[in-house]
Amino acid sequence: MPLLKVCGLTKKFYGITAVNNVSFAVNTGEIVGLIGPNGSGKTTLFNCITRMLIADQGRVLFNGEDISNFKPAQIAQKGLARSFHFIRVFIDLTVRENILVAAQHHQQDNDLEQIFRTKNSRLLDQEILIKADKIINFIGLQGLTNEKAGNLSYGQRKLLSFSMAIIFHPKLVLLDEPAAAVNPTMIKRIGEYIRTLNQQGITFIIVEHNMEFIMGLADRIIALDQGSIIADGLPRDVQHDYRVQEAYFGV
Amino acid sequence: MKAIKENKYSIFLIIGVLLLVSILPLLVNLPFVLHVLISTLMYIGFALSYDIVTGQIGAVSLAHASFFGLGAYVTALIGKAIGAPFWLNIIIATILSIGLAIVMSLPAFRLSDLSFSFATLGLALTVQLVVKNWVKITRGPMCIHNVSNSSLWFNGILEISRTNLIAYFYLFLMVDIVIIILYRLISTGRLGRTLTAVRNDEVLASSVGINIQRYKRLTFFISAGIAGAIGSLWAPYISVVCPDYLSMDYTLNLLAIVFIGGSGSLLGVVGGSILLTVWPELLRVTPAFRLIIYGLFLLIFVTSIPNGVKGIISNVNKRLKIN
Numbered sequence: 240m241p242l243l244k245v246c247g248l249t250k251k252f253y254g255i256t257a258v259n260n261v262s263f264a265v266n267t268g269e270i271v272g273l274i275g276p277n278g279s280g281k282t283t284l285f286n287c288i289t290r291m292l293i294a295d296q297g298r299v300l301f302n303g304e305d306i307s308n309f310k311p312a313q314i315a316q317k318g319l320a321r322s323f324h325f326i327r328v329f330i331d332l333t334v335r336e337n338i339l340v341a342a343q344h345h346q347q348d349n350d351l352e353q354i355f356r357t358k359n360s361r362l363l364d365q366e367i368l369i370k371a372d373k374i375i376n377f378i379g380l381q382g383l384t385n386e387k388a389g390n391l392s393y394g395q396r397k398l399l400s401f402s403m404a405i406i407f408h409p410k411l412v413l414l415d416e417p418a419a420a421v422n423p424t425m426i427k428r429i430g431e432y433i434r435t436l437n438q439q440g441i442t443f444i445i446v447e448h449n450m451e452f453i454m455g456l457a458d459r460i461i462a463l464d465q466g467s468i469i470a471d472g473l474p475r476d477v478q479h480d481y482r483v484q485e486a487y488f489g490v
Numbered sequence: 491m492k493a494i495k496e497n498k499y500s501i502f503l504i505i506g507v508l509l510l511v512s513i514l515p516l517l518v519n520l521p522f523v524l525h526v527l528i529s530t531l532m533y534i535g536f537a538l539s540y541d542i543v544t545g546q547i548g549a550v551s552l553a554h555a556s557f558f559g560l561g562a563y564v565t566a567l568i569g570k571a572i573g574a575p576f577w578l579n580i581i582i583a584t585i586l587s588i589g590l591a592i593v594m595s596l597p598a599f600r601l602s603d604l605s606f607s608f609a610t611l612g613l614a615l616t617v618q619l620v621v622k623n624w625v626k627i628t629r630g631p632m633c634i635h636n637v638s639n640s641s642l643w644f645n646g647i648l649e650i651s652r653t654n655l656i657a658y659f660y661l662f663l664m665v666d667i668v669i670i671i672l673y674r675l676i677s678t679g680r681l682g683r684t685l686t687a688v689r690n691d692e693v694l695a696s697s698v699g700i701n702i703q704r705y706k707r708l709t710f711f712i713s714a715g716i717a718g719a720i721g722s723l724w725a726p727y728i729s730v731v732c733p734d735y736l737s738m739d740y741t742l743n744l745l746a747i748v749f750i751g752g753s754g755s756l757l758g759v760v761g762g763s764i765l766l767t768v769w770p771e772l773l774r775v776t777p778a779f780r781l782i783i784y785g786l787f788l789l790i791f792v793t794s795i796p797n798g799v800k801g802i803i804s805n806v807n808k809r810l811k812i813n
């Protein structure tokens with residue numbers, strides 16, 4: 240059984256068909272690269288899978304369960320995480336608090352326990368705090384642990400939002416252009432990080448324009464053009480596919 | 491809405507100041523001064539309850555006076571029917587206010603942002619209209635006069651006469667301390683982080699598994715319950731309950747307090763309450779110029795100090811290099 244199965248997903252905006260009858264499946268342990276020229280529907284596809292947008296047609300199965308009618312928060316709780324094309328962080332929270340808040344909704348204690356700081360609740364606090372600090376060290380933001388996320392640079396926000404997507408041990412992570420506008424050292428670090436997590440069993444679908452980065456990282460590439468899948472296969476094959484070449488370079 | 495980092499110890503600062511204030515009645519036993527102090531304490535609790543929903547989670551409700559008014563009416567009516575002790579009145583008022591909040595949340599929380607505010611405005615006006623026109627129970631615009639005094643036990647046993655201003659002062663002080671502690675527990679820790687996250691970015695919040703609707707409802711219900719409790723305490727003190735209690739005037743006062751003081755900040759909201767209650771009360775001495783001076787004061791304050799009391803405090807913090 241594939242981890243993610245997308246069946247005939249379609250999304251139209253007024254006249255434009257942003258996602259056109261897209262079907263594919265992703266197995267546990269894969270790193271899938273999703274490529275395509277600007278406006279080919281990659282972000283819209285992510286939005287429809289996570290129900291930030293409601294698709295006009297099609298179904299999404301996650302871990303065998305139909306999540307087509309779930310709310311975004313429910314989907315996250317099932318273990319499907321994502322990052323955003325336009326980086327989002329909680330600006331009034333510190334770096335550490337951002338990571339904590341991303342992890343804490345996967346814990347089992349109720350609001351009253353949290354308000355009155357019961358022993359159980361304090362133990363859970365301690366647990367995620369350790370996890371959060373570990374991840375902060377790993378991404379190299381330890382000097383900024385107590386800095387408000389609103390004061391971070393773009394690259395630092397990117398690392399932070401990336402940590403927030405993976406802190407709650409999701410099964411599948413959708414990353415929207417994690418390497419765009421990031422300096423080469425940082426890109427390398429993100430790449431290594433993704434590989435480490437993948438070895439720990441986390442599956443990735445990554446939208447990326449940086450060909451060197453994505454071709455080196457992905458086991459498999461899916462190419463979109465004008466909302467439709469035009470190629471799906473090994474990185475080498477897809478890169479040399481004439482339809483992909485045509486879509487990118489118009490040759 | 492930008493929140494400014496608050497000193498960890500602000501709660502101790504505030505409770506310390508309140509304890510200092512608590513000896514004031516023993517020094518100046520003037521009815522006018524005591525009335526100003528009691529009004530200020532009432533507004534501190536009322537504004538903090540409002541800030542839980544408006545400042546913390548960022549849902550600007552315009553229905554907050556409804557809960558205050560409901561608490562006041564319920565207490566006045568219970569007083570006419572049976573003499574219940576003040577704490578039982580508070581419990582009943584709190585439960586009924588939460589009940590009203592639940593009813594209001596059914597339509598209002600389907601909407602977000604501005605439409606939510608307008609929906610709560612519509613609901614608040616409806617509730618006030620009902621109270622104004624349900625003359626048989628509420629006496630409508632004729633108001634309920636001579637609300638029974640607060641008492642510690644049934645049938646007026648251990649009654650606190652409203653001429654005993656010192657007793658009311660300490661009653662409100664105690665209730666405020668409870669509200670301040672509750673506010674602190676809600677606005678910090680895991681729950682506090684969740685509320686800030688929802689206020690900052692609902693899309694990102696939902697992507698990390700936060701059920702936004704659930705937390706909006708939770709804060710709305712808690713804040714409504716506290717407002718009902720405050721209304722329940724206020725009615726016997728002020729002795730008359732009118733439909734005005736549910737009017738937008740109260741909600742607008744709260745909006746001014748919260749945004750001039752600094753939304754989402756304990757010190758800011760307490761500072762705003764003091765500023766906006768003491769001033770207008772003092773200006774009563776010159777009734778002719780009262781509204782003009784108050785208006786000018788607001789204008790100057792808002793234009794010259796954009797971050798409110800909270801901004802002043804954080805500037806002082808920065809200078810002192812604590813934080």
Ligand SMILES: Nc1ncnc2c1ncn2[C@@H]1O[C@H](COP(=O)(O)OP(=O)(O)O)[C@@H](O)[C@H]1O
Pocket residue numbers: 252255256257275276277278279280281282283284
């Ligand atoms: N919210 C929206 N409203 C209208 N059109 C949209 C919206 N989001 C995306 N589109 C359109 O859908 C198409 C696909 O966009 P997008 O998914 O952002 O592409 P990509 O991420 O591959 O660059 C584009 O033509 C874009 O203009």
Ligand SMILES: [Mg+2]
Pocket residue numbers: 281282283324
């Ligand atoms: Mg995109």
